[in-house]
Amino acid sequence: MDSDSLHYFVDLAAGNxxxxxxxxxxxxxxxxxxxxxxxxxxxxxxxxxxxxxxCDYFIAQGIEExxxxxxxxxxxxxxxxxxxxxxxxxxxxxxxxxxxxxxFTGDPSHESQRTxxxxxxxxxxxxxxxxxVKVNEESRLAVTVFNIDKDASVVPRGAFIKSxxxxxxxxxxxxGLHPTEAAKLHSYLHFREPVNLKMKSILEMADLNPAVDFxxxxxxxxxxxxxxxxxxxxxxxxxxxxxxxxxxxxxHVPQTPQHGYIYMGDGLMNxxxxxxx
Amino acid sequence: xxxxxxxxxxxxxxxxxDLKRSIFxxxxxTLRDSPSSSAALLLAEQQKSLFSQGAEDGDHExxxxxxxxxNVAELAFFFEQAGVGLGREETQRVFLALKQxxxxxxxxxxxxxxxxxxxxSNYLxxxxxxxxxEGEEEEGTEDTHEDEEKEEETHEAQNExxxxxxxxxxxxxxxxPPPIVPREENHTGVNKFxxxxxxxxGMPWIRLPxxxxxxxxxxxxxxxxxxxxxxAPVVSYPPFPGNEANYLRAQIARISAGTHVSPVGFYHFxxxxxxxxxxxxxxxxxxxxxxxHVNEMAESLNFWVHHxxxxxxxxxCVWINLTKKSGEDPDExxxxxxxxxxxxxxxxxxxxxxxxxxxxxxxxxxxxxxSSMTSSNLIPQFCIAVVRSNLWPGAYAYVNGKKFGNIYIGxxxxxxxxxxxxxxxxxxxxxxPSGPEITEALxxxxxxxxxxxxxLEEQTADLxxxxxxxxxxxxxx
Numbered sequence: 210m211d212s213d214s215l216h217y218f219v220d221l222a223a224g225n226x227x228x229x230x231x232x233x234x235x236x237x238x239x240x241x242x243x244x245x246x247x248x249x250x251x252x253x254x255x256x257x258x259x260x261x262x263x264c265d266y267f268i269a270q271g272i273e274e275x276x277x278x279x280x281x282x283x284x285x286x287x288x289x290x291x292x293x294x295x296x297x298x299x300x301x302x303x304x305x306x307x308x309x310x311x312x313f314t315g316d317p318s319h320e321s322q323r324t325x326x327x328x329x330x331x332x333x334x335x336x337x338x339x340x341x342v343k344v345n346e347e348s349r350l351a352v353t354v355f356n357i358d359k360d361a362s363v364v365p366r367g368a369f370i371k372s373x374x375x376x377x378x379x380x381x382x383x384x385g386l387h388p389t390e391a392a393k394l395h396s397y398l399h400f401r402e403p404v405n406l407k408m409k410s411i412l413e414m415a416d417l418n419p420a421v422d423f424x425x426x427x428x429x430x431x432x433x434x435x436x437x438x439x440x441x442x443x444x445x446x447x448x449x450x451x452x453x454x455x456x457x458x459x460x461h462v463p464q465t466p467q468h469g470y471i472y473m474g475d476g477l478m479n480x481x482x483x484x485x486x
Numbered sequence: 487x488x489x490x491x492x493x494x495x496x497x498x499x500x501x502x503x504d505l506k507r508s509i510f511x512x513x514x515x516t517l518r519d520s521p522s523s524s525a526a527l528l529l530a531e532q533q534k535s536l537f538s539q540g541a542e543d544g545d546h547e548x549x550x551x552x553x554x555x556x557n558v559a560e561l562a563f564f565f566e567q568a569g570v571g572l573g574r575e576e577t578q579r580v581f582l583a584l585k586q587x588x589x590x591x592x593x594x595x596x597x598x599x600x601x602x603x604x605x606x607s608n609y610l611x612x613x614x615x616x617x618x619x620e621g622e623e624e625e626g627t628e629d630t631h632e633d634e635e636k637e638e639e640t641h642e643a644q645n646e647x648x649x650x651x652x653x654x655x656x657x658x659x660x661x662x663p664p665p666i667v668p669r670e671e672n673h674t675g676v677n678k679f680x681x682x683x684x685x686x687x688g689m690p691w692i693r694l695p696x697x698x699x700x701x702x703x704x705x706x707x708x709x710x711x712x713x714x715x716x717x718a719p720v721v722s723y724p725p726f727p728g729n730e731a732n733y734l735r736a737q738i739a740r741i742s743a744g745t746h747v748s749p750v751g752f753y754h755f756x757x758x759x760x761x762x763x764x765x766x767x768x769x770x771x772x773x774x775x776x777x778x779h780v781n782e783m784a785e786s787l788n789f790w791v792h793h794x795x796x797x798x799x800x801x802x803c804v805w806i807n808l809t810k811k812s813g814e815d816p817d818e819x820x821x822x823x824x825x826x827x828x829x830x831x832x833x834x835x836x837x838x839x840x841x842x843x844x845x846x847x848x849x850x851x852x853x854x855x856x857s858s859m860t861s862s863n864l865i866p867q868f869c870i871a872v873v874r875s876n877l878w879p880g881a882y883a884y885v886n887g888k889k890f891g892n893i894y895i896g897x898x899x900x901x902x903x904x905x906x907x908x909x910x911x912x913x914x915x916x917x918x919p920s921g922p923e924i925t926e927a928l929x930x931x932x933x934x935x936x937x938x939x940x941x942l943e944e945q946t947a948d949l950x951x952x953x954x955x956x957x958x959x960x961x962x963x
Contacts (some may be wrong), residue, residue, distance in 0.1 A: 223573035225603060226880060226895025230569045232862050262857050262876065287863070311903065312853050312876065373492050437605040442576065444529055452605065452711065455879075455897060475879060481906040485711045485899075486605075 210469030212241040212253040212269070218469050222458045224441050224448050227258075227473035233267070236288040241269060244291050248281065249273075256282070257456075257472030259350065261315030268354055268472075276369060277377040277400060282354050284347075286315070295348060297355035305352040308342040313476050317347040353476045361451040362400040363427065363459040365391075365468050369400070371423045380421075385464040391447045394438060397459070398424035405429055434486050452486075455479050533688035536582040554596045555588045561598060561891045564884045567861040568872040570893065572601065579687035580610060587612055587682055587691045599681065599742075600880075600894035602734065607714030609683045611738060612691065616680060667699040667800055675795060675803035676702065676739040683734065685714065692716060694735040699801025700727050705736040709906050712898060724909055737898045739797065744900075745881035746794040746892050747844060747873065749783060751775050753793050755841070769793065769840060777887045783871035784860045787844040790873060790883070796838050850877055850903045877901055 210218040215237060219229050229237070237255060245253045250271035259266045267288050271281040283291040295301070308323045322343040370380045390396045403425045427436055427449075437450040449459040456474020461467065479485075491497055558581040565571050572580065580598060588596050591614065599611040670677050682691040708722040712734060720726040720733045754772040783789050795803040838846065847855045855877045861884075862869040875881035880896020918924070930938070 220573045220575075223571060223576070224608070226570060226572065226601060228566065228569055228571050228573070230567050230861060232567075232864060233569065260874070260879075262854060434605065437603075439607060442573075444527075450603070455899075475901075481709055481902075484906055484908055485709050 210255055210471055212237070212245075212255050214467075215241075215255050218460070218467070219471070221442075221446050221460045221462070221467075222448070222469070222471045224439075225450065225456065225458050225473065227456070229258075233288050237267070240285070240289045240291065244269065244271070244283065250281070254469075255471070256354065257474075259313055259353065259472070259476040260474065261313040264315030266313070266315070266317075266350060268350075275376050276379060277402075280358075282351065284317075284350060286317075292317075294351040294354065297348075297352045301348050302352050302355070304342050305344050305349045308344040309346075309349045313350070314346060317345070317350070319346045320344065321346070321349075350476075356478070357454050357457065357472055357476075359401050361454045361457045361470075361472075363397050363449060363470050364400045364424070365461050366396045366398055366426070367421050368466070368468060369424075370420045372420075377423075383466050385466055385468075386447075386461065388463045391461060391463040392438065392440070393428075394436060395426045395428040397427045397449060398422075399427065400424065432483055432486065435482060453479055453482055529686060529688065533579065533686075536579065536586060536688050553588065554593050555585055556597050558584060558598050560889075561893065564870055564886060564889070564891060565882060565893055567870055568859075568882060568884055570882050570895065572895070576687075583610070583684060583687035583691075584612055587614070590691075591682075592617075598893070599738070600896075602712055602737070602894075602898045603896065604712035604714030607685045609685065609712065609714070609734065610687065612682045612684075613679045613742075614682055615678075667802060668806065669696060669698040670802055670804065676743070676797060676801075678794075679742075681735060681738055683716070692731075694731055694738070695728075697732070697735045697739050698727070701732050701736040702739060702797060702801035703799075705733060705740065707909050709899065723911065734898070740900075741878050741881060741894055741898065743792075743794050743797045743803075745875045745878050745883070745894060746792065747790045747883045748793045748890050748892075749775075749778055749885045750789050750791045750841075750843065751778070752888075752890065753791075753841060775888060778885070780860060780869060780871045780886070781866075783885050784858050787847075787856055787858060787873070790844040790856075790858075791841040792838075792844070793841060795840055796842075844873070847877075850901060853901075853903060 210222070216234055219234065241253050241255065244250070248271050250273060252272040254270045254272065256268040256270045258268065264286050267285045269283050269285070269291065271283065273279045273281070282294040284294055285291045309321045311321075320343050322341055324339055324341045326337050326339060365383075365386050367386075368380055368383045369377050371377050386396055401424070403423065405425045406423070430436065435451065435453050437452060439448050439450075440446065441448045445462065447461045447463055449461075451457040451459075454472065454474065457470060457472045459468070459470040558577060562571050562574070562577040571577065584596060584598060587593075593614045594617045595615040597613040599613040602609045602611060677696050681694045683694060684691045704722075704724055704726050707724055708720075708726060710720060710722055710733070713730060716729070716731040716734070718730040720728070720730055726733055751772055752775050753769040755769050778789055797803055798805055800806070844856050849855060853876055856873050856875060858871065858873045860866065860869045860871055870884050870886040872882060872884045877900060878894065878896070879899075879901055881892070881894045883892045884890060
């Protein structure tokens with residue numbers, strides 16, 4: 210969610226029980242302004258917090274020219290001093306998935322490791338080798354934030370447009386979804402490089418507006434029912450919760466351009482989802 | 487013109503569509519108003535009653551002093567410092583809804599327990615304690631009705647089955663269901679408190695049924711999201727006895743037992759109890775409680791104690807000997823009695839006693855079950871101590887001087903540490919006793935048959951010979 214309207218948006222997304230204390234809000238408002246100036250971001254988003262055993266991580270994202278690409282992620286332990294997270298590469302993702310388990314500890318330099326026996330070579334020359342993968346928590350954090358963004362970052366349809374040049378911009382004439390549209394899952398889109406869109410047939414593409422529908426809608430997610438869509442606060446706020454990443458809340462006030470998402474949780478994917486529906 | 491858009495025609499088409507649409511949205515209509523019944527409006531009308539003050543608000547001063555209404559605003563104030571809460575307006579609505587509950591029901595004590603999130607709607611949960619003897623009537627009548635219905639059903643089923651059996655007797659099952667663990671009485675154990683839930687503040691409060699041990703044991707084995715409808719069935723394996731209301735009640739009982747904590751010394755056991763062997767299940771507030779310093783509370787889990795009884799493996803707080811009970815029942819068949827008396831006396835299950843410190847809680851996969859912290863590092867003079875449960879994500883407790891509070895806001899799911907493995911169904915029982923008379927054997931070959939025949943002939947020949955010999959001997963004599 211946009212850092213400028215943090216004080217207002219945090220309350221809207223508070224339905225899942227976690228908010229920011231007044232002290233944290235105050236320090237975020239101070240430090241994010243400085244952050245924006247230092248890194249020359251065009252916009253700073255407060256992304257959320259990840260609960261650790263000892264400490265919590267606060268995550269912010271800076272946006273440069275393009276809204277979707279070139280996002281920079283920063284983390285902080287005290288809402289004041291921000292540190293840049295490394296971009297999540299494929300090899301790093303694989304390492305993290307392999308080596309890390311359990312909750313975040315709250316110490317960025319904490320190392321988790323796992324050793325397995327691997328057979329190498331072919332035919333008679335097979336050798337058993339011990340392979341140890343070490344991952345520190347900072348890179349785990351980077352991968353987790355990247356994964357959550359990939360699976361569960363949401364925007365309402367029409368809030369962003371793609372210019373013919375390929376740049377994604379905020380749609381200044383976006384006035385918000387109509388309440389009946391807001392109650393349907395297909396009017397929300399994944400804010401990531403589309404995956405399913407390229408596989409669609411021309412017939413399906415015919416109804417889509419290339420400037421607006423350049424993203425995957427949530428209604429195509431597998432398994433069905435991995436989102437919980439509710440109206441809160443007397444039907445004025447549309448709250449969308451991911452059941453895959455418990456703790457991710459998206460909110461949109463229908464008929465206003467206000468929308469945003471925040472993650473407040475333990476940073477663990479809900480792998481038991483198929484059993485729980 | 488400056489931009490030279492590629493799809494200029496499309497843009498104009500969009501604009502013209504907008505224009506046409508605005509023509510059709512007339513403000514002044516000759517037809518009568520369309521009935522606007524959006525969900526938001528209905529809810530707002532329902533919530534309006536919360537804000538309207540009662541007409542006869544005259545001499546209620548006595549009640550105000552002695553009201554069981556909890557101070558939700560204070561609770562929310564402290565939890566907000568810990569970064570937990572529902573938002574200010576929402577909290578106020580919850581407060582008013584609790585007031586409504588207290589006004590309509592005659593309760594002794596009331597507490598805002600928390601909120602459980604569901605996929606379609608959420609539950610606000612209020613924990614209520616009735617005075618002894620009150621608030622049981624409804625339950626009793628419901629139970630008897632259900633029993634009657636069940637009996638009727640079984641009678642019908644029996645009649646039908648008798649008809650069928652007369653024609654073709656079916657083999658009877660030798661499977662015996664394990665004995666049912668009786669539920670704990672009102673005001674004791676897991677049924678110590680009564681819980682009311684509502685979906686939105688302003689909606690009617692619905693009372694949850696009592697929990698039976700079977701529901702708790704099954705709830706431990708399954709992992710399902712709440713849908714938000716109390717009458718929804720719980721589709722799971724092992725089958726859950728009851729619908730979502732029962733499941734919700736079972737989860738509430740488990741969460742309360744696991745996460746309701748208080749500073750040590752706030753409660754103490756009553757003095758009168760002399761029997762040390764009995765598990766002490768009553769405690770009272772300690773009037774001499776002085777309060778513990780915040781730093782101490784935040785640093786050590788030794789200063790926090792559970793004040794809700796541990797639920798045993800059996801699904802009850804107080805262990806009950808099932809075999810003994812059925813043996814005492816005089817109406818049982820003598821045969822069954824004997825059989826059950828033969829069974830070994832099982833070891834009584836015991837859990838940690840009441841007011842056990844949190845530091846003795848078991849770890850989950852090398853993760854400590856509680857995280858403790860202070861609310862502020864910048865102003866340590868006025869901060870509060872907070873503990874967060876890692877076992878039940880969403881459960882929090884705070885303490886500030888002599889005040890403490892517990893809250894749960896979450897999905898009602900326990901943290902397992904590993905991926906959930908569903909329980910496998912038991913192996914099917916064998917259809918019939920397996921013996922040599924029904925096991926299939928290979929047919930003998932011709933050679934084998936002939937060999938057998940030859941052997942038989944030899945035997946008979948031998949016999950004849952011996953007989954002949956005997957005869958000869960007889961003759962000789």
